[in-house]
């Protein structure tokens with residue numbers, strides 16, 4: 001499975017996944033760029049779907065469906081089926097509520113498309129209000145192999161690392177994470193996320209010390225997640 005990232009608006013990121021000549025657009029707001037790329041590469045956009053229903057992710061949907069003739073796949077019903085078939089390959093679909101109740105993530109090959117659930121360097125706001133569901137979603141996503149590549153719904157890398165540095169001023173991995181940052185292709189490996197993303201570090205001894213020093217609850221993994229989510 002191949003993946004092409006498209007940047008649109010100021011920091012939104014959308015994707016075209018393709019195998020052989022078949023493609024699926026996920027959060028296809030960059031309509032012109034997506035249609036050009038598909039045309040240049042002889043790709044047939046068979047499906048269009050979203051990571052969740054926020055308007056900055058669903059924008060362009062009608063236009064892209066009209067121009068491509070693709071079939072719309074409702075992200076609300078995809079997790080029950082579990083996968084999308086594309087040219088004989090599977091894209092697995094996981095319900096990952098937390099940012100919103102309808103958030104989903106996609107896994108294919110060695111990569112994850114995480115929408116606004118997990119960003120490079122941070123996690124999304126918990127607009128659903130269900131921190132426990134969000135925690136379970138994050139636990140699911142970080143259980144993929146450590147070399148899994150994270151493709152998120154926004155580029156928040158620089159802001160995220162400023163915040164990570166506020167929480168852990170002594171974390172030397174933040175500089176190397178920023179050195180790898182490329183606004184033209186925003187991605188990170190899960191193993192690097194574990195080193196710098198504060199919200200994935202609930203089992204890291206240094207982060208636990210930080211939380212303890214702030215007088216926050218640290219007895220269970222979920223308590224530490226709640227403590228971290230309350231920081232900012």
Ligand SMILES: [Fe+2]
Nearest residue numbers: 052054099116
């Ligand atoms: Fe969102």
